[in-house]
Amino acid sequence: MSDTGTSDTGTSGTGTSGTVSADVAAALAEVVGRDQVLTGDQISPDYGHDEMLSAAAQQPGAVVRPASAAEVSGVLRVASAHQLAVTARGSGSGLSGAAIPEPGGLVISLERMNRVLEIDVDNHVAVVQPGVTLSELDEATSAHGLTYPVYPGELSASLGGNVATNAGGMRAVRYGVTRSQVLGLEAVLPTGEVLRTGGKLVKASTGYDLTQLIIGSEGTLAVVTEVTLRLYPRPPHQATVLAPFHTVDEVARAVPKVVHSGVAPLILEYIDGLTMGAITYAQKLDLGVPTEVREKAQAYLLVMLESGHAQRLDEDTEQLGNLLTELGAIDLYVLPGPSARRLVEAREKAFWTSKAAGANDIIDTVVPRAAIPEFLAAAQEIGQRHGAAVFGCGHAGDGNVHLAVFQPDDEVRSALLRELFEASMKLGGLISGEHGIGRAKKRYFLELTDPATIDLMRRIKRAFDPTGILNPGVLLEP
Known part of the structure; x- marks a missing residue:
C-alpha cells in the first residue's frame, strides 16, 4: 500500500541476482525441507506466469512447496520477517495475472497440498x-x-x-x-x-x-x-439443445425468456458464428448443422438441461424447443450425448482457440442479462471504431460476456478496453464476472471504480496484511 511505507516490498530478502539470499533460503528450508525450496535454475519458467495474454513472465526469487497449513504459516513468518513479496499459486490457469509473482519475490506453490x-x-x-x-x-x-x-x-x-x-x-x-x-x-x-x-x-x-x-x-x-x-x-439424465439464430441480438433477447420459462437450464450459453466456426474446426467437431443453416446463423444458443427423471427431462426439452422456435430459432438440434459433451468441451476451450488465433486480450465483463443485447451492440461499435475484431461467447444466463479482442497496438487496445468496461458499467455491470482483476485489469478497475470503494478495500487490505507482502501489485497498487 502506498501509505504504509512498504512500497519496496519484496526487495529486502533478495540479492542482486533476483534470487533470495542464502539466509532466507535456509530459513525457508527449515520450515518445508531443503528439497521443497527452489532457487535459481531450479525454478521452472511455469512458476513465473499464469495464462494472462498481455503480460510477460516474472522470475521469482524462490519457490516453496509446503505440505500443510503449519508449513504455510512458517513460510509466511519468514516472508514477513524479511519483507518478501508472496504470491500463492495453484495450477496457474488464471487469466488475469494474479499468479504472476513479483520479480525476486516468493512463490508459495500449493501443488503438494492436493488431498x-x-x-x-x-x-x-x-x-x-x-x-x-x-x-x-x-x-x-x-x-x-x-x-x-x-x-x-x-x-x-x-x-x-x-x-x-x-x-x-x-x-x-x-x-x-x-x-x-x-x-x-x-x-x-x-x-x-x-x-x-x-x-x-x-x-x-x-x-x-x-x-x-x-x-x-x-x-x-x-x-x-x-x-x-x-x-x-448428481442427476442421471441430461439433454442438450443447440439453436442457431439469424443474429446475436435474437439470441441475447431469447435468454431472459428461457430463464423465465421454468426449465432451469444447467447451461445457457451464447456463441457467435465466428467463434462457433473456430471451436468446431479446432476440435474437428461435426454437429450435423447443414451448410445452409450455418451460412444464415450469426449466433447460437447452447442449452443443457438435467433431471433426475427421464420423463420430466423429455417434457422440459419439448417445452424448450417450442419456446426457441417461437423466439426465432432457424432450427433445433438435440445433440446426442457424445456430441453434446464435445461441444461443451470445445466451448470451455474457447480461450485456447482464441489464444491460438492470436487474440491480444480476453475480457469477461458482466452485465445484467437483460442488458446483453445493448452491451454486445456497443462492443461491436467500439471495436469497429478502434479498428479491432471483437467477438466471442459467454454465459448468457448470468450476463457474463467473454470477448476476444484482436488489436495488436497496445495504446489503441487500452483505449478500446476502457470503453468496453465503461459501457458495461453504464449498464449496471462490472469489469470482471469470474476471471478477476489481477494485474490485467487493475488500471481500469482503479480508474473506473468509486474512490470510496477503493479506499475501503485498501483499509481492509491493511487490516489483513499490514506490511503489504501478499500479492503486491494485484488488484490494488502496492
Missing part, C-alpha cells in the same frame, strides 16, 4: 486442500453420486485458485459461482496466524462473514489452505 480430505455424504460437503483440481474432485464426488457444480472451463484448475478468483463457468446460471459453494475456509494470514471461518453449515449469522471476504480477494488477504464445499446430487 481430498473428506466427502461427507450426509451433509453433502467436501473438505479439500487448495491444490486439489476440479477433475480430481469430480472423480472423488462421482463415486458417491454427488457433484461439485463449478466448472470454469479448465478442469486442471485448482480449488484454491477458484476461491481466489470466485470462479464461475457455464453452470453458474443454475448453481451460482464459487462464492455460492464455499461454506468454510482455513487460511493463513501473512503474520502466520491460522484462521478458520464457517464450517459444514448452510447458514450463519454470527459476526462478519470472513469466508466471503477472502473469496475473490486474489491472494491479497490470506493464503487459503483448506476449503469446505457444498455438494449436490
